[in-house]
Amino acid sequence: MTVIGGEGTVKLLLGNEAIARGAIEAGAHLVTGYPGTPSTEVIETLASVAKEINMKVQWAVNEKVAFEVASGVAWSGLRAMATMKNAGLNVASDSVLSIAYSGTEGGLVLYVADDPATHAGMAEQDDRLFAKFAALPMLEFSDPQEAKEMVVEAFEISEKNKVPVMLRSTTNTAHMFGNVVFGPVKKLDRVPDYSRDIKRYTKAGPAWCMEQHATLLEKMKKAGRDADKFNLLELTDSKVGVITAGAPWNLLKEAIIRHNLKISTLKVGVINPLPDEKIRKLLESVDSVLILEELEPLIEDRVLKILGEMGKRVKVHGKIDGTTSPVGEFNQAIVESALSKLLDKNLTSPVDPERQKLIEKAKSISIRRPITFCAGCPHMGTYISILRAMRKLNYKREDVIITGDIGCTILGMNPPFDACWTEVAMGASIGLGNGFERSGIKKPVIAAIGDSTFYHAGIPALIDAVWNQTKIVVAIMDNSIVAMTGHQPTPGSGFTATGESAKIVKAEEIARGCGVEHVVVVDPYDVEKTTEAFVEALKYNGPSVVVLRRLCAITAIRRKTIGKPLVIDVEKCTGCMTCVKTLSCSALVPIDGKVKINPDVCIGCRICAAICPVKAITEGSSHE
Amino acid sequence: MSDEFNCIIVGVGGQGGATLTNVIAEAATRKGLRGRMHETLGMAQRGGSVQVQIRLGSQVYSSFIPPGQADVLIALDPNEALRAADYIGKKTTIIMNTSGILPVSVLMGKDKYPDLKEEIPLLKQLGKEVYAYDAYALAKQAGSIRTMSVVLLGSLARLGISPLTRDELYQAMLDTVPKKYLNENIAAFNAGEKEIEKLLTK
Numbered sequence: 039m040t041v042i043g044g045e046g047t048v049k050l051l052l053g054n055e056a057i058a059r060g061a062i063e064a065g066a067h068l069v070t071g072y073p074g075t076p077s078t079e080v081i082e083t084l085a086s087v088a089k090e091i092n093m094k095v096q097w098a099v100n101e102k103v104a105f106e107v108a109s110g111v112a113w114s115g116l117r118a119m120a121t122m123k124n125a126g127l128n129v130a131s132d133s134v135l136s137i138a139y140s141g142t143e144g145g146l147v148l149y150v151a152d153d154p155a156t157h158a159g160m161a162e163q164d165d166r167l168f169a170k171f172a173a174l175p176m177l178e179f180s181d182p183q184e185a186k187e188m189v190v191e192a193f194e195i196s197e198k199n200k201v202p203v204m205l206r207s208t209t210n211t212a213h214m215f216g217n218v219v220f221g222p223v224k225k226l227d228r229v230p231d232y233s234r235d236i237k238r239y240t241k242a243g244p245a246w247c248m249e250q251h252a253t254l255l256e257k258m259k260k261a262g263r264d265a266d267k268f269n270l271l272e273l274t275d276s277k278v279g280v281i282t283a284g285a286p287w288n289l290l291k292e293a294i295i296r297h298n299l300k301i302s303t304l305k306v307g308v309i310n311p312l313p314d315e316k317i318r319k320l321l322e323s324v325d326s327v328l329i330l331e332e333l334e335p336l337i338e339d340r341v342l343k344i345l346g347e348m349g350k351r352v353k354v355h356g357k358i359d360g361t362t363s364p365v366g367e368f369n370q371a372i373v374e375s376a377l378s379k380l381l382d383k384n385l386t387s388p389v390d391p392e393r394q395k396l397i398e399k400a401k402s403i404s405i406r407r408p409i410t411f412c413a414g415c416p417h418m419g420t421y422i423s424i425l426r427a428m429r430k431l432n433y434k435r436e437d438v439i440i441t442g443d444i445g446c447t448i449l450g451m452n453p454p455f456d457a458c459w460t461e462v463a464m465g466a467s468i469g470l471g472n473g474f475e476r477s478g479i480k481k482p483v484i485a486a487i488g489d490s491t492f493y494h495a496g497i498p499a500l501i502d503a504v505w506n507q508t509k510i511v512v513a514i515m516d517n518s519i520v521a522m523t524g525h526q527p528t529p530g531s532g533f534t535a536t537g538e539s540a541k542i543v544k545a546e547e548i549a550r551g552c553g554v555e556h557v558v559v560v561d562p563y564d565v566e567k568t569t570e571a572f573v574e575a576l577k578y579n580g581p582s583v584v585v586l587r588r589l590c591a592i593t594a595i596r597r598k599t600i601g602k603p604l605v606i607d608v609e610k611c612t613g614c615m616t617c618v619k620t621l622s623c624s625a626l627v628p629i630d631g632k633v634k635i636n637p638d639v640c641i642g643c644r645i646c647a648a649i650c651p652v653k654a655i656t657e658g659s660s661h662e
Numbered sequence: 663m664s665d666e667f668n669c670i671i672v673g674v675g676g677q678g679g680a681t682l683t684n685v686i687a688e689a690a691t692r693k694g695l696r697g698r699m700h701e702t703l704g705m706a707q708r709g710g711s712v713q714v715q716i717r718l719g720s721q722v723y724s725s726f727i728p729p730g731q732a733d734v735l736i737a738l739d740p741n742e743a744l745r746a747a748d749y750i751g752k753k754t755t756i757i758m759n760t761s762g763i764l765p766v767s768v769l770m771g772k773d774k775y776p777d778l779k780e781e782i783p784l785l786k787q788l789g790k791e792v793y794a795y796d797a798y799a800l801a802k803q804a805g806s807i808r809t810m811s812v813v814l815l816g817s818l819a820r821l822g823i824s825p826l827t828r829d830e831l832y833q834a835m836l837d838t839v840p841k842k843y844l845n846e847n848i849a850a851f852n853a854g855e856k857e858i859e860k861l862l863t864k
Contacts, residue, residue: 210726217691288698291723295721387728396747396787397747401747408765454770619770
């Protein structure tokens with residue numbers, strides 16, 4: 039409910055919530071996307087109020103579909119937005135580049151959340167370069183208030199110039215809370231309509247395509263001029279200047295206040311096309327300039343080009359002279375050190391060697407907390423069963439290649455399972471696995487993939503396995519939820535984003551439909567049957583699918599469908615620690631040489647009971 | 663930046679760090695304080711490190727607390743307090759739950775969980791004051807282990823070291839926690855206040 043309120047309401051919103059509010063104020067008809075940190079909260083926020091605001095809010099099966107759906111709505115004259123994380127834009131890319139050529143009728147906004155310092159894994163790709171590559175206008179905000187304003191403006195500019203507009207955040211700005219003042223909500227009572235115009239909406243001939251390209255470049259430039267108010271130029275009589283954008287702008291502002299600096303600044307809000315005129319004005323007034331931008335030297339490259347045109351010598355500090363690194367995100371220390379170089383005086387805080395020693399000491403006695411499966415996670419049952427099936431068939435760990443995929447299922451790469459060998463991209467476990475098999479390696483291949491990941495991008499690779507007769511075991515770990523990003527529904531969950539019931543798309547039916555002949559469905563809590571299923575699948579000569587169906591433990595807790603905590607019979611427990619060493623379940627606590635079950639954490643999955651060599655783990659009721 | 667207040671909350675996923683954050687943020691918003699805040703959630707829903715940074719002040723722009731500049735560190739887990747050592751400075755008051763969550767590596771005997779006898783003196787040397795007690799046990803007594811973060815909130819309120827008064831934090835807590843669990847949370851808040859009183863009189 040955080041995003042509901044009348045004009046003038048002030049609320050503390052997350053960057054992503056502010057984007058959601060912006061979509062409401064702009065009168066968007068539909069918002070869709072695929073969950074991906076740090077972009078997920080936009081749709082989660084809107085889904086919770088969708089009925090109240092009469093907006094269509096949906097999760098799409100993947101980002102490409104999301105952008106296509108949003109475009110179909112926008113081509114019908116209504117406003118639509120698609121949201122995704124950086125890697126998701128790679129999936130959507132094919133359609134984005136093509137739809138850019140056709141433009142749009144209704145406002146169409148593509149929100150992408152980048153992740154410098156890879157808080158959520160994946161590549162540190164700089165999607166500002168994507169906007170340039172796709173010739174799409176792109177805006178980037180520095181705080182939640184600006185995020186909301188930019189969304190509203192992005193819809194206006196998109197509609198006025200008939201071009202999709204990209205909006206970019208980074209983890210810091212997407213996940214930053216700040217006060218947001220609400221604006222009025224636009225009431226758009228539009229009747230959807232779409233007219234056939236193949237010169238605009240198809241790519242049937244080179245002449246049409248090139249004309250679409252030329253039109254796009256014009257629209258992009260105009261859109262940039264229309265958004266110029268987001269480029270803030272502040273000239274002083276100082277001979278030094280800083281150009282920045284996004285999250286580093288906040289760090290710069292604080293440094294200016296803290297050290298009482300007098301410098302000229304340009305905050306770039308329009309990433310594509312860059313504001314050449316304002317950049318030129320700043321460069322005219324300075325002898326040296328610092329470009330504060332995370333990841334790639336996009337603005338810096340432009341600055342160097344403009345300086346070349348101007349024929350002026352200005353000292354440029356940035357990525358190229360090594361003042362800042364193209365890896366990771368900025369913090370106060372990095373910005374102060376860069377400013378020190380620009381101003382040729384030390385702004386960095388003095389280091390007290392005694393304190394530094396204490397800090398090092400504190401860190402040295404602390405321990406890392408590797409992320410693990412939750413207590414009762416069904417994936418534990420899957421990986422234990424895979425490892426048991428391998429032993430039954432006399433395979434050693436190094437004898438079977440287990441390709442991993444995106445999402446919670448990849449936690450099988452960590453101890454104590456140490457199962458997965460690879461993590462590449464959504465659905466890639468199956469494609470890579472097909473490749474390992476076809477290389478001729480004499481090792482069986484198991485692809486471990488989650489249900490949502492399978493629907494998202496695993497299906498084509500499964501068809502490839504069938505078509506090209508690949509002997510591969512595909513383990514579809516169906517917990518009926520996108521767990522890693524915060525429990526969003528999947529096509530197999532029976533629910534939509536807004537909680538309405540939906541037809542369940544079953545992974546086993548897809549597998550059979552793709553032509554897989556050996557398909558079994560098991561409950562990973564049943565370690566014995568699951569082990570047997572993997573033994574059979576590994577023996578099968580052809581593509582096989584094992585669907586591991588059991589609701590995510592956290593979702594089960596929320597839906598109150600969990601079992602009673604188990605207990606360990608202290609008389610029987612020999613303290614062999616097999617359960618602890620095999621599962622590392624957080625409910626299993628070693629105490630005084632034996633193991634106890636923490637009843638606050640245990641959900642009674644019984645995986646440990648199946649593993650205990652002396653059958654000391656039993657249901658609680660008889661012992662309580 | 664005289665009115666600047668920096669609060670860092672560290673813990674493990676599922677410990678209630680989010681509730682604590684929501685209450686402080688709600689109280690600050692009601693008071694009309696300007697602020698920035700961010701959370702680092704790590705990759706997993708449960709079991710991973712969680713860190714929240716809350717900054718209040720008229721001239722605060724970034725959501726990052728500069729090194730050594732935390733006014734308050736609230737640690738839901740002792741190991742996580744150590745991992746936030748960079749933010750502890752001479753002005754930092756540390757409120758810490760002493761009942762830690764043991765990571766897999768400790769359960770498997772590969773790592774040793776930090777010893778409080780070594781940790782607390784170290785934190786005292788690094789920071790201004792340390793209030794460490796078993797908030798997990800107090801939460802259990804209050805009726806639910808899920809109220810542990812509210813126990814620590816009660817301590818923060820009692821200490822009066824934030825720009826928010828005891829009553830402002832208390833009221834925001836009442837309006838933020840689920841109505842079903844109101845009694846447990848009130849008991850937890852009071853237990854956190856009492857614990858501080860005990861520690862102060864020692």
